[in-house]
Amino acid sequence: MKFSENDLHRETERLFKELKKVKWSKLDCALIAPITLEINRLKKEKNAIILAHSYLTPDIMYGVADFIGDSYGLSRQAQKTKAKIILFCSVHFMAETAKILNPKKTVLVPVIAGCSLAESITPKDVRNIKKKYPEAAVVCYVNTTAAVKAECNACCTSSNALRIIEGLPQKKVIFLPDELMAKNLQPLTRKTLINWDGRCIVHEKFSPKTIDAVRKNYPGVKILAHLECAPEVIQKVDMSGGTEGMIQYVKNHKAKSFMLVTECGLTDRMKVEMPNKKMVGVCALCPYMKQITLRDILLALKSPSKDQIIELPESILRKAKRALDRMIRITEDKKFK
Ligand code: SF4
Incomplete structure (x- = not known):
């Protein structure tokens, strides 16, 4: 569908307001604006919702997702939605979970993405x-x-x-x-x-040495690690747990800087949603989650292939x-x- 100059300008500004916090330029936002507009239009036309895991890229989380969360939060959203179609932007097993909890809905995935676990x-x-x-x-x-x-x-x-x-x-x-x-x-x-x-091939990569180096470089930093990391890493951090627990810790803690020992998507989320908190150190990319792009989402919404429809x-x-x-x-x- 063709959008007016006005619509494209407004969409670019809407995207830029959030994505500039993770260093996207206005030009980057202008380039994806026609796709996010079309996805959001199709969502309304088809009565669909988009659930996005926190490990996805920020253009998906803040451009088209209706809910962003961890596997538990997204499962609950999938269970209670009144929409006809659930487009689950995450790895395959999470979309299966949505189908199990709400079997009457059409559950779609943009990409058939695996997971080492x-x-x-x-x-x-x-x-x-x-x-x-x-x-x-x-x-x-x-x-x-x-x-x-x-x-x-x-x-x-x-x-x-x-x-x-x-x-x-x-x-x-x-x-x-x-x-x-x-x-x-x-x-x-x-x-x-x-x-x-x-x-998990993403979380097992972190080593205690990384934690020591970050502590040395950022005195006062609070370090949080996902429970999928090795015990030697977990023993060295200030908090360990799941995604939602990490978000709440950062939100409620007075420290100025934090390191999240997890997938980079969560660090991006913190940068967008809590811009007054400083995120430091390194993170890791999940090759499965990061396969998903706005184009895949658009194609799955427009006309899903058999593989993109979850059946059990x-x-x-x-x-x-x-x-x-x-x-x-x-x-x-x-x-x-
Ligand atoms: S980060 Fe990627 S590989 Fe690790 S558990 Fe999550 S989906 Fe699986």
Whole structure:
């Protein structure tokens, strides 16, 4: 669709207001303005919403997304939306989660993006480990396929993992697939955690040396790390947890500078949403999340291919929903807060 000069100018200004905080120029914004206008027009025409994970690029988060968040927050948005179409801008397993929670909706993905954690384990692996520890509950991190979730007692995210482990009656818990997260959680619970050997290729890259260097260069800096990092990193930081916990920490802390030991998208989010807080140090890019572009979103909204429409077999959907419902019940139960 062709837009008027006026519309394009207004859109450029709207984008620039936010994106200049992450060093986008007005020309950069002018170049994407026709695409964001068209995506936002199609959203209205098709009664669609766009959910965007915090690890995406800022043009997607602030140009076209209706909600930005972590996997838990976005799952809840997917569950309660009245829109007909959910365009889930994130890796594939998160879009599957949206389909499980709201199966009547059309759930679309712009790109079929994987994740090193989700790809590290199959349903057969889960069945085998269950046979080895029949007395244990199985908790799967949300970064798993729907078919893996279907084999588990409860699902969890980085923000509620400990609460889910504590909320289950079993004393032994098979926690999968993130080996490093299981190791980080073990000292926080009396239960025995049995882990798998999956890793996030983004968070495992950070080393304790980086933390030491940043502390030396920025006295007074508060360093926050995602639970997918190695325990040697977690031991050196001021706060560890999930995405939402990190956002709240930065928002409420009086320190002037912060380093987020996580994916760069979250640092960008902080720069846009909390411009008075200084972000320092380094971050890392997720090659899966960063595949998604505005053009992919536009094409998926216009006429999605078969691959871009999430479909799940009824039996997987039903069983995986049990694991997700259990997570939501425990997370929202005041007894565990
Ligand atoms: S950041 Fe790590 S866990 Fe998240 S999608 Fe990328 S590879 Fe998977």
